[in-house]
Every structure is written in structure tokens, then in C-alpha cells.
Amino acid sequence: MNVQAEQEQVLTSSAVAGGAAPFVATGACEDAVGRAVRPLDMGKLREEYQQQGAFLYLSDFLPADATQQLIDAANALLPEVNRNYLPGHKAGGSVSRHTIDRLAPYIAELYRSPQLIAWLEKITGDRLQLSPQDDPHAYALYYYMRAGDHIGWHYDTSYYDGRRYTVLIGVIDDSSCKLDYELHTKDPGQADVPGSVQYPPGALIVFDGDKLRHRVTPSLEGEMRVSLTLEYVTNPNMRPWRRFISNMKDAIAYFGFRQVFRKALGVKA
Template sequence: MKTIAKKTPIIAYEDMHRLKEEFQKNKYVKLPGFFTKDKFQTLFNEAIHLLDTYSKRKDFLMEDTEFTPRKISTVSGNVIFNESSMITELYQEEELIAFLEEISGDKLFPTPDIADRHAIHRLHKKNDIHGGHVDTYPFVLITCLESPGKDGGGELEYVPNSLDIKDLGTDKAVRGYLDQGESYFMRASDSVHRVLPLKKEVNRTVVVFTYADEVSKDIIESYSSNLLYD
């Protein structure tokens, strides 16, 4: 891998053909070291500050997703929009969006629901979980700021090309682990997914960027944003 240019926030990948094939097949690609070291450190500092200042603790069952649990601390995209020019500018970065569009083969649009557009999630208590669901808006870029480690739980579990929550936990499901600084890009409206429970008290902190497509760009509000963020 090589850095694109000092002014750009992301790393260049030399295996774009593989990434595109993998995304088309699995609706998911892992992107190690997606952001340059300097940009990641700036993002880390900004997100942790916002968490320390504005996070809300959530503990409920989501009716719209067959009452799957949410035990999580969040910072809403509305807070980020008002308090962080750094994250909002990164979300709109042309180089970043062009890269994701090349992988997906689709044009990406800003998510209309600002609460769901860019957010921060943290699991930090034993058994914290982000239960099974599919997303309103199709594309999500997740970047890991703090990892619970390979023995800490908190892995992504997803089922490519399935919308059935009952497929989670079966042999159809795939698990993905994220270390600090790693990202993944996913078509999250086409594959049911969840973040598995933490096995101990350790932080799993991620920044979430969500993008719409031509079909969803006029959906004003996500079914989950009020409960998850407000």
C-alpha cells in the first residue's frame, strides 16, 4: 500500500479489482489502515472528546427489528453536525466518497437523516451489544477507534444477502474482527448484521459514516435514529 498524497485523508489500495469483487459477492470489505496515521489520530481525538462530552447511554429493545437489544453509548449525528467541523468535512471528502463509489459501483449521497449520517458508538460494559438489524440507508463505513481485542467480544456478525434476523448465529453468518485503525465498508441494507456482546469491560469504539443511494436519498428519517440517538 502507498499513501495517495499528503493532503488526502485515506490510503491508496493497489488491489481495487479484488475489493470490488469481494464487495459484490459479500456486500462487505475490510479496509486495514483506511485513514492516514495523521488523519486517524485527529479523528480519534475528536471522537473521544465528543464521547466524553455528549454521549448518551442506551439500553432498550428495538421493536422494528424483532425486539433485538441495544446496550450502547452513542453520539448523534446532530451533535457531530453542530460541534465538529472536522468529522462533517471528512464525511464529505471527495477522495473518500469517490473511493467508496468505485468499490460499490453506485453513486453515494449524503444521508438525509443527519442523526444517522455520522455517529459515534461505544460498547464498554460486559454484555453491551448492538443487536441484529438492517439499515435504512445502504452504505456504511465503520472505523475502529478502540478495539476490545480478539478475546473481548464485540465482533461484527453479518449474513451476506439476507434480511432475516434468524440467520444470525447460524452457519450462514460471517464474523469480522476490527483492530484499532481498521475500517470496513458494507452494504448494510442488504445484509442483516449485529455487533456481538462484549465479554468483559473494555471499549469498542467506532465512528460510523452512512451514505444513501439513488433509491434511499429521499428517505427523511431512519427507523432507528430517534431511539438510538435522541
């Protein structure tokens, strides 16, 4: 199945499963992605990604009109934010893909963009697939809105049988928060290389979740930061015991039990 066919199939089945009317791609998203990727030097970026141990940062990626769509969606979804707090590790808010499917279809369309997926495949060198429909992390918004909101050092561990790639896109950044990271931590032949970025709206970061150790530094009073995460996999299969661990982590640390176990709880929207 090609990317376009997969996109259409997932859009339709996701809407039916969620009880919502399917949305129709307007073409505006694909146009924006095309304008983003066409000017880029693919060979140079691929080399940079490899040299940094499966990590790439672009400070200016999405066009202004597409970025504004994300900003508008993030503001509209403020009433849907699920707050969570894990002492010593994280504090903040999240909105899962299930809520995004209902209320912010532009984000879902961006996630499934054939041009974006094709570009990411050239960067990573892998055949990428969409995360399964029941994965609330497939695309999600993360909010840092209160003093002390942060997330500690971690990897985006893949519970799937294959690799999971993380794409971060800056949405709102009226904050002093930074993404601190360490390259090559899983490569015994190279020294760890620390780095730090404060990625603005429209910026993009892509990395192999199992290879990049990273954190988000605490926000201050009166600050606001929102980032969009897109997750792509090389194998969508997940063993039952890993699924249980992944679901519990998502329910406690991110989206709440109602979102993560929505099917079992009979949540239709």
C-alpha cells in the same frame, strides 16, 4: 453538481443551520484519504465486494495520523454520549452528527471527502450522495463502554427511496467485541455465509445496509470500543411516514429526542 461543490455547499449550509461557524477544510483529511486509497487494488477489491454480496472488509485503511484524529475526537466527545437500552436488542451509547458538527469537525470533513466518496462509488458501483442534513445517522460515533453493551442481529434498513450504504471505521478497540455477520441472506440462489471480525482502529468495512445481517457481541467489564459510521445514499428522498418511523427509531434507540427533533424543539446547537 460535482462532489467538491456539493461538499462546500453542505459544509456552509450545515453550519448556518446549526448556528455554528463554518469550519474550513485544512487539506490534512484529503491528504490522509489519498494516502489510504492510492495503494489499493481497485479491481481486486471491487471483485471481492461483489463476490461477498456487497460487503468488503479492510483491516488496515486509514493512516495512523488520521486514525489518531478520530481517537482524539471520540475521547473528547465522551461527555456528549447518549446512553440507550432496548431490552433484548441493544445497549450502548451514541453521538449524532449534530454534536459532531459542533465539536469534531474532522469527522464531518472525512465524511464529505471527495476522494473517499469517489473510491466508494468505484467499490459499490453506485452514484453516492450525502445523507440529508437532518439525518443524525449520516455520521455518528457508537460507544460500547459497559459490561453487556451490544447490538443484536439487524440490517441497516434504508428508509430512503434508494439504497443506503454503511461505512464502518474502527476508532477505539480495547475490547473483546466482534462484528458478526451473515452474507447473501437476501440472495435465494446462494447459501448464507457467516463471518466475524474484530476490526481495529483504522480498519474499514463497507456494505449495502439492506443486504448484510449483522450484530456486535457484548462487551465485558472494563472494556471500551468506539466505531464511526458513515452513511451514504443513492436517493436522499424519504416519504413522510418513513421519516416518522426513522425519527422515532433514532430518538428511542440512539440519540435521544432532543437531537433527532432538534429543529422542532428549537435546539440551535
